[in-house]
Amino acid sequence: MLNIDELKFDERGLIPAIVVDANSKEVLTLAYMNRESLQISMERGLTCFWSRSRQELWLKGETSGNYQHIISITADCDKDALMVLVRKDGPACHLGTDSCFTSPLYSGAEPEPFTYEGLMELLRGRKDSPKEGSYTTYLFEKGIDKILKKVGEESTEVIIAGKAGDKRETIYEIADLAYHVMVLMCEMGISLDEIKDELASRHVIDHKVKQEKMT
Numbered sequence: 001m002l003n004i005d006e007l008k009f010d011e012r013g014l015i016p017a018i019v020v021d022a023n024s025k026e027v028l029t030l031a032y033m034n035r036e037s038l039q040i041s042m043e044r045g046l047t048c049f050w051s052r053s054r055q056e057l058w059l060k061g062e063t064s065g066n067y068q069h070i071i072s073i074t075a076d077c078d079k080d081a082l083m084v085l086v087r088k089d090g091p092a093c094h095l096g097t098d099s100c101f102t103s104p105l106y107s108g109a110e111p112e113p114f115t116y117e118g119l120m121e122l123l124r125g126r127k128d129s130p131k132e133g134s135y136t137t138y139l140f141e142k143g144i145d146k147i148l149k150k151v152g153e154e155s156t157e158v159i160i161a162g163k164a165g166d167k168r169e170t171i172y173e174i175a176d177l178a179y180h181v182m183v184l185m186c187e188m189g190i191s192l193d194e195i196k197d198e199l200a201s202r203h204v205i206d207h208k209v210k211q212e213k214m215t
Helices: 035-043 116-130 133-141 144-163 169-187 193-215
Strands: 015-020 027-034 048-051 056-059 068-075 082-088
Touching: 027 035, 027 048, 027 082, 035 048, 035 056, 035 068, 048 068, 116 169, 116 193, 133 144, 133 169, 144 169
Parallel strands: 015 082
Antiparallel strands: 015 027, 048 056, 068 082
8 A cells, every 4th residue: 555655746746637437437537636635535535636826735526416426545656646536426528527627629439438428418318408300319308108018018128039049139129128128228327337226235235245244
């Protein structure tokens, strides 16, 4: 385990801190810490930065409520930069977006890899800015009853494919079900993080139950 004295702060007494979402692994923001803000971060388990514009300490979420709970802080090989893994209570950016990195500058030939976060963002876009001819927009326009009906239909299709032992068809139907469940989540304002947190809590409970059975 490193000691804070081993870190290399720059001539202004600052070290860059790359904040990463523990669930999605998305880079949330790049901020700066000085020795005092780093110590506060480790003592409180919440990200605290040094504001270069205001020249003062800045506890993320103190005003907005969007605190960032620290899972770990790791220094790079040169010990002059930090990666801060967090679970966030809300948007990381002051503009209200999950990440500060939202302005594309260059896209290579390789398509972006699929992520559930990317799909959720697309679905939210269809809900907030309807697109003519879009099936997703159609579902949002029809409302909760139509969405729930589709979830029910796709659940049945999964059962039929699974019962038939058809792996490829079951995968196809599970994908359809996952999509419609995510549409339902958007309609109800349920985030991926809320589902992940619920699953994580069940994992802890399941682990405890297994331990109890062994004793």
